[in-house]
Every structure is written in structure tokens, then in C-alpha cells.
Amino acid sequence: MAFYEVYSHPALIRYRSSVCTRATLFVLIVFGLTYIPPLLIAYRSQGFWLKRSTYEEQPVVQFQYQMLMIGATGTAGEFVAWSTFPNFNRLLGNNLRIPSVSVREEDSNQDGKSDRLSLQLAVPLKAGEQIYSIQLLLIFSYQLFRMSTVVMQSLAFIQHSSSVPGSQLFISGDLTLHQRTPLPHRGLHTAYNVSVVDGASPFASAYDLTNIIRAYQERNLTTHLSCPAPVWIVGRAVNAPFQINAEIRYPVESVSYRPGFWEVIKFAWIQYISVLLVFLWLFNRIQTFVFQNQNISQ
């Protein structure tokens, strides 16, 4: 006749003691050893408090239809320039050369965010003029929404020069975000929502590329055009204009931010509790062993 287990339940054994005994002291010590060392272990093994995290977002980028172009038409410092800022054009005098510009922003996946900008710029040149170098400043409006709302104006600076005069510059690159310090996890950021180029200023210093770039690079958040392979087409017919073809994509950016209080607590709690479980099990066994064997008087 075989026996089988019909039912089982754990038996509860109570050990009683007064306050000022060794058993109380032992329980207190075990309590402390159970709950405090996991905290120290979790902290000492680094990464306990999450201080920096990243998220991905495609920014809302819009070309602001503001640009500034400077092209060197000779080796002795002759140049032509143009911008969408009337004050700068007025300063230029005879060196003003108005190009024909065509711009299109495409939203290829119909999600409401522009994905790429294609820009064609044709600089008409007189006979005897050649383009040796070109500098082009494009101004964008850049917005991030997912964690903290960032609204700023940013730059793409294209600069290319060649010892051989050319007829076309082809640029295909990404408008990438650079940040020096992480963003906060919430709030509105409009500190950089000011004009990169002060178009209202009549002074030449406002349009000096050195001043513009210096002030721009001081910012925490900047964008720049990453274009590893600009293509310079050599040779130009006399009547043909110099052309700049630019294709600028707005890729998904990974933005780093400082996590908020509850996100920090969540990740710290996960780490603490996972170490604590081991300690709970261990000291539970120790306590059971000690009390079962009556090593301490209760």
C-alpha cells in the first residue's frame, strides 16, 4: 500500500524573547546586514544612479529660407556674395550677385516631418570670373518634442575651396545634432530660438562669418552638416552659372538627457532589489539555522 502526500503546509515556529537579550541584538544585526549591504554593493558596482540616458527622435526641421553665400571669384580676393538679409546685400555694393535659388523640402514618409531638403543655387558669373571657393550658410528651425521641448534655430555651414575653378559643388549630407551637455527630461527650451544671424543689424560685424560661427559654437546645442564627400566638378563654360546642389537629410537623432527623479529611482530600485533578494535568502537561512539549533537563548 503506497502512501502519497495528500496535503502539506509549513509550520510556523515562534521564538519569543524580551527586548534586552542577545536574540534581539542578533535579529537587529541580521536586519541591518540584510538591508544595508545590498545598497552598498549596488552603489559600489557603479551605475546605481542613472545620470545620463538617451532617446531617439526625428526632429522637426524646417529650412527658414535664410541663407548667406560668399564665393571667391578670383585668386586675388575678388568675391561675389548674396544673402537673404537686405542689410548685408546693401553692404556688399558691387560685389552683390543675386543667384537663382530653388528649394524643396520633402516629407517622403508622410509623417508630417520633413525628411530632406534639396537646394539648387546657380550663381551667374561674368566672363573672366571663376569660382574658387564657396561658403554657404543655411539657417534651419530645429525642434524636438519627445522629452523636453526644444525650439532653436540652427546652422548648416558648407565651405569648400579648390585651387582649380569649378562649375558645380554637390553636397549630400545629414544635418546632425551636437550637444555638449544633456538636456533636461522635461520643460521648454527656447534659449537658442534666436536668430543665428542678426538680419536687423546694419553693421558688417553682424555678418562676419567669424563672429557668427564663434557665437554659434558657444551654444550647447548645435547642428552641423556632416557631408563626408563633397563633389567639386571642375571646368565651366563661360556662360554657365556656378551651381551648388545640396541634398540635406534630417535623420533621426539620439538625444541624451538627464533622467527625471522617478526614472532614477526606478533603475536604482531594480538594482537594489535584485541584490537584496540574494541577501534576504541568505540571512533567512542563517537566522533559521541559528534559532533552530538554539544557539541563542530566547
Add this chain to the structure above:
Amino acid sequence: MAAVFCAFLLFTCLVKTLCSSDADSVRFNATFSDTNRTWFDWEGSLNVTERPEGENGTLAPFSMPAAAPAEPSPAFPEEEAPEPTARPDLARVATAALPLPLSGALPLPVTRASDLCPCNVQSEQCDVNCCCDPDCSQEQALFTHCSVKKVTGDYKLCSQDAALYTLSTTPEGLSQVRTSFQQEFNPDVFCIQSANYEQGMSFVTPSTPTEQNFDYLFGHFVGFFFGSSSVTGSALETPVQGNSPGYLYGDIIQTEEEAGQRGFFRLPASAGTANCLDTNPAAFLKDQTSRCMRSFALAEDCTTLEALKLRTYTSFRIFSGKDTEANLVAMWVEAVTLQSLEGTQTLLETAADSAFEPEFLQPADVCNQVVLQVKYTVRYGEAGQIVRVAVSFVLGAVNSAMLPIQQEFQIAFVQEAKSDTMLRSSGNPGYVVGLPLVAGWRTAEGIIQSSNPEGSLTVLQSSADQDCLFSFPQRSPVLFGKDVVSGCTFRLEDGANCSLVSEAILGRLKGQSFPDYVASFGNSLPQNTMDWVPIGNQTTITGTQGCNIPLSYHLEVRWTKYGTLVNPQAQIVSVVEIIRFNTSTLSSLSTGGTIVPVTSSVSFIDVSASASPGFRVPPTINAKLPFDFFFPFV
């Protein structure tokens, strides 16, 4: 469990169906304009949405308008013209404007895959390799491939219509188009089984602009565009702020030109390139120095180019204030310095009120009396009134080798009725990085300072010909906190007088007037001689025999931080000049006429002790938690 999952799936499908209804209208405020804008340039909007996955041209016909306006009927024979009464809001108000297609109403979108043919762009003509073009009958035999192989309906539907176009070859070797229509099934779990809200599959109908709602629509949809900048050309006219009759900081200074018309004070500057931009305005109370490049043809432009003439910079008169009854202030030519071709400058007596027009000297091919430097000093009184404008010039001779020339323009604003001797201190009290060291000579009653604002302690500046002995000396001031090195070379000729050469080089390294005291603070007063630090000397002459020539000159400035931790002030502790002479004999130095380099350098050494707390703490047990242990709480 399975039932719960099924319910979840059902819910997801439902949500997807519902959400797709307004998927196109939910977006950020800043970006909706793009999507809606596609309605307005839809001549070209029959562009096939080529989905990147898959080589076939897959269409999303729900998202595009039905027809090119040029040919509404032949491509869509089944489509009935929409009744105008059904959409009264779409009836155009302004018939004179660009006509909407189908006489006043927008066409209904085509959703059937068999009716769509995106490559059919020529009306009543066959498009090559367009297999769905109904105009192609005979020409199909010449096709090599189908440019559009597959046209499908909405890819989000579980079952979608698909029109397939393939080419097959007849036994005669000619191509033949085979068209097949079929149902395709979407493997996606979350596809739309049935769309109960048909309008959700297409863009919302745009409201037609009328005279009433145009401003609203424009403000609602417009983003950035060319010419949107509100900056007009009127920035040169200073807006009247308040009742101040005088100029405010940054205001453009109004002038009256020679002919009587109003203008503004110009100070040529460069922007973007080094070329001079002549119409750069000068701003009130903004001290500016600009150096820019001027290229011109020597013979032609010497006497005609306005920018080279002295008169251009003096002929106008300045309004002393912004208001209309302001006085006119004339230019006062303070000094004219003539510069020769070699660079030597001679100060002219200004009493001789000659014209100083540029003149072209034909035989020498030299343009004389060209404006090289213009320095305005504007004196202003109370309430922003301009009292006096003094200008000093450097006019130089230019030959063709010196083109293009560099012109320097400077404007400085000085308050009237203050002491004329303007002493600029280099800090208050400690030195500020980038300002010149204050130096002077000690006499019995105190320290004598040079009135040169650039400071009297200067360092050799490297020149193009690199010659220590014969070139025109150019020196730059020693700026606090900036270590510099520069140098020059010399070639020892045989039989050169050693002591003379040594003296000349040392003079070139130290400058003509070398001070012997340096102020320990940026604003040390000359009468407090204890505030001044003598310049020590650590010259070591190693070679006793023969001739000693200085090969390097080093100025070592030791400074310390003084004062509180939050606002430390730089104080110069000691200044030592270290001159190193040649260690070998002169003959080996100049063997074969080699070029000997001589360097001149300045270094600033911070000798202050690192910051320590100003109070003594009793020793404690250093057992505390790391600083960021309770990071998010504190």
C-alpha cells in the same frame, strides 16, 4: 487566455481603423503645412509613392488626388464628375483665379488599383514602357520592360487589390503586355480588415481659399518662405526712442554729405571676406577697429578711386544729435602722417592745409598719398551730443608690389570735459587677461608712464624678411596672460664689429625704450612706487672670451592670485628678463655665413598656491558617504 488575446487583437484592429481616420490631421502645429501643401501643387503630385521594400512600384492611391488636371476623363472613364451641389463649400468664389479642375470642384480620389496608371503622363500619346497606358497598343511590341510593374491599393488593408503588368514575348519575338488583377493579402497581424470610415483613408478635404478665410488660412498654414523676413531696408534710419535729442548707444550717426543730402557715418569694415565694405555704418559709442583689404589698379584708380582719397573721409559733416535741429559738426584733421615706400613715417604739420590728393608718379609707378589709416576720435558731451570729431590719417606711397593694400579704420569715443590724458588701466585692481602690462621708468618722484595705450612693454613681432638688424622694427604689446614667442634671424658677415652687432640685436629684442618697472596691479598709481615691481635680470654670459651675441630673450612674468576665492585678482609678483648669449665662439657661430636665429618670448607663470579654506577645522574621521550617494534626493 486565448480569448483575452483575441479580444486584444480585435481591439488593436479597431483602434487602427479608427485612428487612421484622422492620422493625417494629428500632427504638430509646426509641421502640418507640408502635408496640406501637397494639395496645391498637385500637377506633379501623381508621383508614385515607391515603398522602399519591394522592387515593384506599390501605390498608395488613397493618398493622392485622382487626376492630373489636364486630362481628367480618358484615364478615368468610370469616374463620374462629382456633383457640385454635394460640396457647396468647395465652389470657388473667385472664378478669375486659377481654375480648379472639373469646373469648380475637386475630383474624387481614385482608389481602384486598376484605374491608376502613374506613368501615363502624356495625354493621348503612348508613354514608352508604361504598360498600363491605355494609349499604347501598337507600341507595346517595342517595350523592353514595364516601368510600373505593380499597382496596389492601400497597403494597410488586409486584402488589397493589385494590378500586375508583365511583359511576355510573342513567338515573333515581340513584347506583349499581360495585365492581371488579383487580391493580395497582407501578412501583417495588425492590418485593417474593413474600413468603416472611408474618409479616414484619405487626406482631409482642404478648404478652398476665399477672400474671407484667406488670412486665416495663410496664417494657419504658412511656414517659412523666401522674402518672409520682416527686415526692410530701413534699418539705417535710427528710430527715435524717447525724447533724447542726442544719440543712444549703438545708434547710427547721421551726417550731411558734401552735396547736402543726408547720409550716415561710414567706417569701412570687412565681413565674410577681407575686402573693405564701404557702406558699413559706425555706431555711436561703439569703439571699432577694422582692417580690410583694398585692391585696385594702380595707374587707373590711383587718382579716381574715392576710397583712397583723404577727402572722402573728411568731406561730410556730422549731426550732433538725432533731432532735426541738431548742429552740424565738421571734421577736424588732427594729424597727417606720410609714409614712404620703405615704411618710414613722418608727421606733418597740420597747419599746412593742403589737399593731400593721391597723385600718380608716372616714372616710378608709385601712387602717393594713399589713405592707409584713418583714426576718428569722437568727443561727445552730455545727453549723447557729439561735440567734436578729430581725425588723423596715415597717407602712404604704394607701388604695384604692395597691392592689394590694407587699410585700417578706427573710431574711438571720448567723453568731453574730462581730462585729456586718458589713462587706461589694465584691470581694477588685478590684471585682466588680454590687456597690456603697465610699465614705466622710475624717477625720484615716482614712476613715469608712457602715454601709449598699447603699453610700453613690447615684444618683437616677426616680420616678413626676418632680419634682426636691418628691417623696420615692428613690435606688439605684451598682453597679460598670453604667452608669445617670435623671432628674427641675422647673418654674421666676416669682419663685422661684434659689439655693434650685439648691441643692435639686443636693442631690437628689447625695443627702443625698455622700461624698468612693471605695475603689480592693473591700476597701480605711478606715485605709489611700492606697487611697482622692478624688472630683474638673469643674464648669464658664459663665453668670457670673444664676442657675446644675444640669441634669445625671455621675459618671465610670475603672477599670483590675490583676494577672495570667488573674485581672484591677478597680481604680478616678479618680472625677470633672461637673455641667453651664444655659448660658442663667434667664428663657429658664423661658419660659412649660416643664418643665426634669435628668439624673443614671454611667459606668464601662475605661482599662487591652490585654494585652501580660510578656517582651521579640527581633525575628524573621514568616514562619509560619497557626495552623490543620495543623488536624486539632495
